[in-house]
Amino acid sequence: MPREQALKKTPLHLTHVAAGARMVEFGGWDMPVQYPGGILSEVRAVRENAGMFDVSHMARFQFVGPEAVAFLDRMLAADVAGLRQGRARYHVICNEGGGIIDDAIVYRITEDQCLLVANSGNADAVREFLIPAAQQNPNGGVFFTDLSDEVAMIAVQGPNAVEIVDRLCPLPASSVRPFRVRRAEVAGIPSRIARTGYTGEDGFEIMPPSDRAAELWDALEAEGVAPAGLGARDVLRLEAGLMLHGNDMTAENNPYEAGLERFTFIDTPGYEAGEALGAIRDAGTPRLMTGFRMVGRGIPRHGHPVMKDGQQVGIVTSGTHSPTLDANIGMGYVDRGLSGEGTRFEIDIRGRLVEAEVVALPFYSRKRA
Numbered sequence: 001m002p003r004e005q006a007l008k009k010t011p012l013h014l015t016h017v018a019a020g021a022r023m024v025e026f027g028g029w030d031m032p033v034q035y036p037g038g039i040l041s042e043v044r045a046v047r048e049n050a051g052m053f054d055v056s057h058m059a060r061f062q063f064v065g066p067e068a069v070a071f072l073d074r075m076l077a078a079d080v081a082g083l084r085q086g087r088a089r090y091h092v093i094c095n096e097g098g099g100i101i102d103d104a105i106v107y108r109i110t111e112d113q114c115l116l117v118a119n120s121g122n123a124d125a126v127r128e129f130l131i132p133a134a135q136q137n138p139n140g141g142v143f144f145t146d147l148s149d150e151v152a153m154i155a156v157q158g159p160n161a162v163e164i165v166d167r168l169c170p171l172p173a174s175s176v177r178p179f180r181v182r183r184a185e186v187a188g189i190p191s192r193i194a195r196t197g198y199t200g201e202d203g204f205e206i207m208p209p210s211d212r213a214a215e216l217w218d219a220l221e222a223e224g225v226a227p228a229g230l231g232a233r234d235v236l237r238l239e240a241g242l243m244l245h246g247n248d249m250t251a252e253n254n255p256y257e258a259g260l261e262r263f264t265f266i267d268t269p270g271y272e273a274g275e276a277l278g279a280i281r282d283a284g285t286p287r288l289m290t291g292f293r294m295v296g297r298g299i300p301r302h303g304h305p306v307m308k309d310g311q312q313v314g315i316v317t318s319g320t321h322s323p324t325l326d327a328n329i330g331m332g333y334v335d336r337g338l339s340g341e342g343t344r345f346e347i348d349i350r351g352r353l354v355e356a357e358v359v360a361l362p363f364y365s366r367k368r369a
Helices: 013-018 039-048 068-075 120-135 161-168 210-222 230-239 274-283
Strands: 022-026 029-034 051-054 059-064 087-094 100-110 113-118 143-146 154-157 181-186 189-194 203-207 287-294 305-308 311-322 327-335 344-349 352-359
Touching (some): 029 230, 051 210, 051 230, 059 120, 068 120, 100 120, 287 311, 287 344, 305 327
Antiparallel strands (some): 087 100, 100 113, 154 203, 189 203, 287 327, 305 344, 344 352
């Protein structure tokens, strides 16, 4: 089957192609990995001004009804009932054994309406986990709608992102606090704006109607926001110590070894994975997600072994050269006893042992006013 027929396309696909972006397959989607200016310039734009990403490939699932919140509390480690209207929470979605199906953000839109944004590569797994359970909900009252096709999503990130979106949004956008969500017009386009992101910078994830996504993209670009692709996004999220499901965690990992305990709410009555996760928490995990900075020359990559005294003691899950820090950085699972800041071990980079040192996450933190 031809590539363009086999891969799904976001509402911004033609916009990316017309801009000369290099397109690649990502989770079954044809996505821009970089634009003609290159990944380094895109990273610099986000760190110094503002950049934007097409994240319309992510899933947007809506749950509505008198039992919607109670249902999500039974299925998600998120304490949805504890969220006030208009607020959002990052959390993990775990199977009954405590394995991480996905990490996601849930938005409490109204008293009986929630929006769940999941990773594109896990959309089917999340749907298969939640939808049959919703249909079998003993109390009924849960209605599911997949909004992914009719609603697009554009992330605007950077130190000037809020100021720029303010110029296009009479709300103003700056009145939306972190991890809040509101309805607003942006460039005259009715949208939902959430003050969330995946780069370590301030900014918004804007959700306009799909048929007006290109119009919003052009309006943002006219205000000086630089288009950015998957390559820059991966560098930025790793600099910020943010994990990628499929690389840094899978259903074989639990949130305690992944360092996500503070995002894991397990005490909600009726939460299905609560017993398994409680047992894991109480027993402790033999390994922990750990950040490290290379001391010797070499870039760590996913799958590289972590070595100590000739023995493998862990595995690299993500690694890159950080242009912001001018350093080679990575993270991965290592034996708990080697996870303390300042500990040194080696990374096996294609048969060459290169020294690395454990550092605190995140590697990069933005300057706050």
